[in-house]
Amino acid sequence: MRLTIDDVRSRFIKHFDGTTGSVYASPGRINLIGEHTDYNNGFVFPGAVQQGMIAEIKPNGTRNVNAYSIDLKDKVTFSLDDPKGPSASWARYIFGVCREMMELGIPVEGFNTAFAGDVPLGAGMSSSAALESCFAFAINDLWGDNKIEKMELARVGQRTEHKYIGCNCGIMDQFASVHGKAGSLMRLDCRSGEFAYFPWEPKGYKLVLVNSQVKHTLAGSPYNDRRLSCERVAAVIGKHHAEVETLRDANYDMLEEVKAEVSDEDYKRAKYVIGEVDRVLKVCDALEAGDYETVGQMMYATHYGLSKEYEVSCEELDFLNDVAKEEGVTGSRIMGGGFGGCTINLVADELYDNFVKVVKEKFAAKYGKDPIIIDVVIGDGSRKLC
Numbered sequence: 606m607r608l609t610i611d612d613v614r615s616r617f618i619k620h621f622d623g624t625t626g627s628v629y630a631s632p633g634r635i636n637l638i639g640e641h642t643d644y645n646n647g648f649v650f651p652g653a654v655q656q657g658m659i660a661e662i663k664p665n666g667t668r669n670v671n672a673y674s675i676d677l678k679d680k681v682t683f684s685l686d687d688p689k690g691p692s693a694s695w696a697r698y699i700f701g702v703c704r705e706m707m708e709l710g711i712p713v714e715g716f717n718t719a720f721a722g723d724v725p726l727g728a729g730m731s732s733s734a735a736l737e738s739c740f741a742f743a744i745n746d747l748w749g750d751n752k753i754e755k756m757e758l759a760r761v762g763q764r765t766e767h768k769y770i771g772c773n774c775g776i777m778d779q780f781a782s783v784h785g786k787a788g789s790l791m792r793l794d795c796r797s798g799e800f801a802y803f804p805w806e807p808k809g810y811k812l813v814l815v816n817s818q819v820k821h822t823l824a825g826s827p828y829n830d831r832r833l834s835c836e837r838v839a840a841v842i843g844k845h846h847a848e849v850e851t852l853r854d855a856n857y858d859m860l861e862e863v864k865a866e867v868s869d870e871d872y873k874r875a876k877y878v879i880g881e882v883d884r885v886l887k888v889c890d891a892l893e894a895g896d897y898e899t900v901g902q903m904m905y906a907t908h909y910g911l912s913k914e915y916e917v918s919c920e921e922l923d924f925l926n927d928v929a930k931e932e933g934v935t936g937s938r939i940m941g942g943g944f945g946g947c948t949i950n951l952v953a954d955e956l957y958d959n960f961v962k963v964v965k966e967k968f969a970a971k972y973g974k975d976p977i978i979i980d981v982v983i984g985d986g987s988r989k990l991c
């Protein structure tokens with residue numbers, strides 16, 4: 606069941622003073638290809654989904670934020686002026702966004718809020734970016750005259766992750782949540798910030814997510830270690846090639862040159878990233894030519910790299926990828942940061958019903974639980990609902 610405004614409004618009325626406020630929404634995202642490339646200044650190719658966060662917000666005339674998480678049935682109050690912030694991690698996302706908007710000079714005031722989401726948590730669909738983007742967008746509207754640019758709103762969410770949560774993420778998730786457009790994927794150059802909308806109208810194919818329900822959390826996870834590996838290798842290559850600042854600027858020859866100067870592990874991580882930056886561009890070309898077979902092959906190559914070189918997969922995700930291959934699915938791979946979550950699958954229409962049936966049966970037989978199937982519909986980015 607999709608979340609509606611009324612689900613949020615009824616709780617807002619119940620938990621506060623009976624009046625209503627303004628309602629905002631911001632989505633989660635999928636990513637067709639380009640994983641762990643954003644913090645290497647490479648390309649990504651995400652799109653917003655219809656699932657997301659909805660928040661009702663009303664200024665309360667104080668310096669306090671009273672926030673109610675409908676999903677967790679938890680209420681937290683924090684002061685905008687206390688730099689320590691709340692301890693509940695869900696409330697820290699909201700606090701971080703408020704503080705970062707204040708840093709940008711927005712005169713944020715205290716407010717009451719109730720919010721809920723229908724992005725599955727820990728699925729690799731960026732529920733946290735949806736939350737950050739929802740509040741960044743709302744604060745910009747309520748107190749900022751909408752003068753902060755969308756890309757800066759995305760950066761507010763990213764800085765919140767870095768400074769208040771401890772995840773040194775790239776910009777992809779917040780970018781996608783803020784900029785999403787129904788029916789279009791977006792190719793973003795994470796170095797220049799330039800992006801282009803690509804209409805996503807695959808003739809004869811569907812995108813479907815298979816959620817392993819293995820929960821991941823990126824904060825304090827090996828995610829930050831992966832980023833450090835990339836930075837170490839880029840620095841070593843940079844000593845030989847001054848033009849290389851990040852792995853986006855490097856190629857396989859350069860990596861081979863420094864093989865003896867980096868650890869085997871860092872070498873593997875960098876090899877994956879260099880290949881992945883290139884694959885995003887190949888997928889864009891293939892899409893323009895209507896060549897879905899190539900798109901699918903690139904997705905399998907990404908899965909291999911994420912599993913064997915970048916090592917962010919897990920047994921369940923590798924299993925889902927194997928089943929997709931056995932069933933003749935055109936493309937399949939881990940989506941998002943990894944360490945759990947879901948696979949994204951490009952499936953020919955005529956194979957769709959059978960694939961969904963078989964993947965459920967096989968996964969349940971092996972792991973004792975059904976994977977969750979999510980049909981992808983590309984939706985809009987952050988917006989005011991009423």
Ligand code: GLA
Nearest residue numbers: 640641774775776777941942
């Ligand atoms: C997480 C991060 C993103 C990106 C992906 C991997 O979703 O938040 O910035 O690095 O992992 O592509």
